[in-house]
Amino acid sequence: MLRRAILLSVVLASVGCAVHATAGESAGMAAVMQSAMASLRTAASYGRTGNIALAQIELDDARRAWAALGRIKDQPAPYSAKSLKDLLTEGDDRLRKADASLAAGDGATATADIAAVRQALHVLRQQAGVVELGDCVFELRPAMDDLHHFAADFAAARATAAEVNRAGEALRAQLQRCNGLAAPDIAGQAEFRRLIDGAATSAQNIGRAAHEGDTGLVHRYEIELQSFVNLLDFRFG
Numbered sequence: 001m002l003r004r005a006i007l008l009s010v011v012l013a014s015v016g017c018a019v020h021a022t023a024g025e026s027a028g029m030a031a032v033m034q035s036a037m038a039s040l041r042t043a044a045s046y047g048r049t050g051n052i053a054l055a056q057i058e059l060d061d062a063r064r065a066w067a068a069l070g071r072i073k074d075q076p077a078p079y080s081a082k083s084l085k086d087l088l089t090e091g092d093d094r095l096r097k098a099d100a101s102l103a104a105g106d107g108a109t110a111t112a113d114i115a116a117v118r119q120a121l122h123v124l125r126q127q128a129g130v131v132e133l134g135d136c137v138f139e140l141r142p143a144m145d146d147l148h149h150f151a152a153d154f155a156a157a158r159a160t161a162a163e164v165n166r167a168g169e170a171l172r173a174q175l176q177r178c179n180g181l182a183a184p185d186i187a188g189q190a191e192f193r194r195l196i197d198g199a200a201t202s203a204q205n206i207g208r209a210a211h212e213g214d215t216g217l218v219h220r221y222e223i224e225l226q227s228f229v230n231l232l233d234f235r236f237g
Helices: 002-013 027-048 052-070 081-103 107-127 133-138 140-155 161-181 190-211 215-236
Strands: none
Touching: 027 052, 027 081, 027 107, 027 133, 027 215, 052 081, 052 107, 081 107, 107 133, 133 140, 133 161, 133 215, 140 161, 140 190, 140 215, 161 190, 161 215, 190 215
């Protein structure tokens, strides 16, 4: 936790060095918002997998970044003042509830509250025209949920191979969009390439497996894609 607190203080002190501000964002706001988003996604991942202690550490960091976001002097551009104020108020309440849930050992409820904060933050950025890799990765989840739905229905003979293929192609298109948004230093990372390229290949192959009538292979690709999307979210969301 000390290491993360030091990292946050360094980010706040040197916001112009490593953080890319877009669509009129101040460098200070961009730095703190990215710090909050990173801690939120990691807390959600740990909460979802039952690592309560680690989720609490990450949530503490997220709450510190959230408080710092409210103290930025040069906000709110490019966000509307009301939208940002509403987000900060709602987020603060949700994060308090998530903290209480983690203290009670309830990772599932905490994760739901953290997810709501992430969704609200994503909507705010989307409405302001702020689109970066993390925003794109966040949007992989709905595409993955659609594919999961069609894969499950295909196994039960309630969906066609064409529907599975279309869902796989939609996920693949979103993965390609994310790849295009990745900064050169990220796009060249071995881990990013393994995840994004592996997921794109599986998203393409799941449709082929469906057309061949191989329900077992469709299921295996769907499970593999769930893992890819979870890891992309954990590392780059």
